Amino acid sequence: MSTISSDDYYFDxxxxxxxxxxxxxxxxxxxxxxxxxxxISAINGVSNAPEYRRFDLRVTGEEAKTLVRRCTKALKMNKKVLVGFRLGDPWVDTFTYSKGAKTGQLGVCFKARLLYLSWIMVDGTLVHKRLSTDQSTGADKSASDLGSKPASLGPGAPYI
Structure with a gap:
């Protein structure tokens, strides 16, 4: 059995x-x-010919869990939900296709943990934006943490 001491360091x-x-x-x-x-289908490459990298994610950040759940309604309404994100601890998983044209072939899947969402747009409308880091505590703040906020960023925002 191993224990974690204060001398242990991690590389993120x-x-x-x-x-x-x-x-x-x-x-x-x-x-x-x-x-x-x-x-998340991450956008990569040149803006006039973007490529997409699909990540299958376990949502681990508490705020990210709340925000992702709030996006469910927009997706059910076939809205486009574009997000700014941070992922942690990525890895590649392999699998074998069980149906379709690729049945029996080896496939790969990018996996990671979803740590947080920095902003969310639903059909081009900004509905959440994380504010800059608080210099005194080093913590990021969300527009939803503020007492006074624009209506489009609050809990009653359309679609989320």
């Missing part, structure tokens, strides 16, 4: 970007607690 690997949020779901596992998952 983060991915930041923007992409389209999709496929929000609760994942039930045989052993352990269910968890919130989603996909």
């Amino acid at each position: 690997l983060h991915i930041t970007g923007l992409g389209y949020l999709n496929r929000i779901r609760e994942v039930k596992v045989r052993k352990g607690e269910p968890f919130l998952a989603c996909e």
